[in-house]
Amino acid sequence: MHIMTGKDAVGGGLRERKKRATRAALAEAAVRLAAERGADQVTVEAISAAAGVSVRTFFNYFDSRDDAFVVVDADAGERVRQAFLAAPPELPPLEALREALAAELREAERQHELWSLHARVLRSAPHLLVRNLGAQMADESGLAEAIARRIRAGNGPDAAVPSGEDPDREGAPDTATAPPRGDAGRALPGLYPRLLAAVAGTAVRVSVQHWCERADEVSFADVFREVFDLIAAGLPVPAR
Amino acid sequence: MHIMTGKDAVGGGLRERKKRATRAALAEAAVRLAAERGADQVTVEAISAAAGVSVRTFFNYFDSRDDAFVVVDADAGERVRQAFLAAPPELPPLEALREALAAELREAERQHELWSLHARVLRSAPHLLVRNLGAQMADESGLAEAIARRIRAGNGPDAAVPSGEDPDREGAPDTATAPPRGDAGRALPGLYPRLLAAVAGTAVRVSVQHWCERADEVSFADVFREVFDLIAAGLPVPAR
DNA sequence: TGCAAAAGTGCATGACATGCAAAATTAAGT
DNA sequence: ACTTAATTTTGCATGTCATGCACTTTTGCA
Numbered sequence: 001m002h003i004m005t006g007k008d009a010v011g012g013g014l015r016e017r018k019k020r021a022t023r024a025a026l027a028e029a030a031v032r033l034a035a036e037r038g039a040d041q042v043t044v045e046a047i048s049a050a051a052g053v054s055v056r057t058f059f060n061y062f063d064s065r066d067d068a069f070v071v072v073d074a075d076a077g078e079r080v081r082q083a084f085l086a087a088p089p090e091l092p093p094l095e096a097l098r099e100a101l102a103a104e105l106r107e108a109e110r111q112h113e114l115w116s117l118h119a120r121v122l123r124s125a126p127h128l129l130v131r132n133l134g135a136q137m138a139d140e141s142g143l144a145e146a147i148a149r150r151i152r153a154g155n156g157p158d159a160a161v162p163s164g165e166d167p168d169r170e171g172a173p174d175t176a177t178a179p180p181r182g183d184a185g186r187a188l189p190g191l192y193p194r195l196l197a198a199v200a201g202t203a204v205r206v207s208v209q210h211w212c213e214r215a216d217e218v219s220f221a222d223v224f225r226e227v228f229d230l231i232a233a234g235l236p237v238p239a240r
Numbered sequence: 241m242h243i244m245t246g247k248d249a250v251g252g253g254l255r256e257r258k259k260r261a262t263r264a265a266l267a268e269a270a271v272r273l274a275a276e277r278g279a280d281q282v283t284v285e286a287i288s289a290a291a292g293v294s295v296r297t298f299f300n301y302f303d304s305r306d307d308a309f310v311v312v313d314a315d316a317g318e319r320v321r322q323a324f325l326a327a328p329p330e331l332p333p334l335e336a337l338r339e340a341l342a343a344e345l346r347e348a349e350r351q352h353e354l355w356s357l358h359a360r361v362l363r364s365a366p367h368l369l370v371r372n373l374g375a376q377m378a379d380e381s382g383l384a385e386a387i388a389r390r391i392r393a394g395n396g397p398d399a400a401v402p403s404g405e406d407p408d409r410e411g412a413p414d415t416a417t418a419p420p421r422g423d424a425g426r427a428l429p430g431l432y433p434r435l436l437a438a439v440a441g442t443a444v445r446v447s448v449q450h451w452c453e454r455a456d457e458v459s460f461a462d463v464f465r466e467v468f469d470l471i472a473a474g475l476p477v478p479a480r
Numbered sequence: 481t482g483c484a485a486a487a488g489t490g491c492a493t494g495a496c497a498t499g500c501a502a503a504a505t506t507a508a509g510t
Numbered sequence: 511a512c513t514t515a516a517t518t519t520t521g522c523a524t525g526t527c528a529t530g531c532a533c534t535t536t537t538g539c540a
Contacts, residue, residue, distance in 0.1 A: 134374030296522090
């Protein structure tokens with residue numbers, strides 16, 4: 001009727017807000033219980049009790065018990081899409097996506113404590129880690145469509161030449177990445193957006209994984225930047 | 241227990257072979273039943289009956305009912321790793337990986353019918369698709385280690401300069417991918433192998449997905465090559 | 481306030497998943 | 511061939527998971 005995008009991060013109606021709160025309470029209770037007791041020692045009954053709802057209500061929010069451990073923030077994907085479409089139009093898609101993702105990840109560090117617990121639970125239960133990895137790309141097709149829209153909107157006069165801010169490449173790894181055929185221009189229709197969305201999701205995942213293991217040595221921002229630099233350079237073997 | 245280190249593709253003992261057969265029979269029965277009846281209308285009892293074993297035996301092979309739908313070929317990862325390490329050492333990692341994956345995928349087209357059924361099942365059950373995506377990266381760390389080994393072995397005299405067959409980049413997309421800082425050379429230790437393994441897995445997945453939707457228009461080999469060309473070029477926005 | 485839609489609840493039911501010990505099958509050794 | 515030890519399969523018991531249905535409570539709106 002009125003606004004009702006349904007995906008809005010900050011809910012308008014009181015109803016939506018309460019649903020959001022219940023869902024968040026269930027997910028948080030699940031993670032906290034799993035962190036202290038072990039993931040497979042947490043029953044749906046315990047989660048529901050900790051969240052103050054009935055067992056049946058739990059299954060109104062999650063299709064399975066494990067989903068409560070997997071989902072972190074339901075509509076993070078929508079925020080990323082918005083930020084990506086709102087990025088300066090002169091940026092190439094990979095750059096715009098990098099900025100959008102970086103902003104979202106900075107925002108996600110606000111709930112650092114819950115995030116840390118969540119990571120511990122996933123590490124101790126590989127079966128859940130697999131589910132989480134898969135879930136991160138659930139909305140990959142949505143992001144792909146956003147990418148396609150941005151590309152369609154952005155190629156009026158000249159396609160994608162950004163400000164020539166740093167024309168020299170001056171990187172050693174330039175050497176090893178010459179493909180046998182350089183005809184990457186003849187694109188299959190619809191392939192590029194999907195591929196970019198998928199690779200971006202992978203980049204985020206690898207960054208998080210790598211950083212989680214060596215959180216004390218490097219900052220997340222460094223890992224993130226390095227990953228996207230490697231991808232933008234075509235994954236050459238890095239210089240030692 | 242039933243993880244069965246099974247590094248050998250073709251089993252020597254009669255015992256191993258029978259386990260392999262039982263496992264394959266269960267997986268195939270699960271996929272066939274799900275393809276005709278719908279995935280959530282297939283009980284473990286029906287799968288076990290179709291495979292000629294008891295219900296209890298099913299759970300000796302799969303940790304959960306859904307695992308029977310997601311697993312395709314248990315030790316395909318091992319074959320890819322071997323082919324990757326056996327590739328000509330002058331190839332850059334991305335190229336070697338592309339060849340290894342292409343060989344494995346050509347080999348996988350032998351069981352085309354079962355593969356097609358499997359794809360249909362996953363399409364009709366997004367919940368299973370998510371699991372499948374996650375399972376594909378289960379052995380990603382194994383591939384990452386193989387990549388690391390190949391890199392270590394290959395940078396004795398001069399690091400990674402292949403035959404100077406095509407020294408000029410001469411690609412139009414060179415323009416759009418200048419990162420703010422071009423210092424992709426200062427690599428975080430252990431990051432590159434992981435990233436390459438993850439991106440390669442993503443490339444396979446996207447290729448398969450894209451090809452499954454337009455199987456009549458283009459060949460899989462074309463999609464696969466295009467995907468790897470785009471990645472090797474640093475994901476520039478393709479020319480129309 | 482009254483009403484319609486949406487969310488939450490309890491119950492019944494069937495499927496899922498694991499531990500345990502007995503039975504069946506296999507690979508040996510003598 | 512017979513025995514033996516190891517491995518696999520199986521049935522049973524038990525507890526949890528997950529869904530459909532009818533019903534009660536809450537919320538939004540006129």
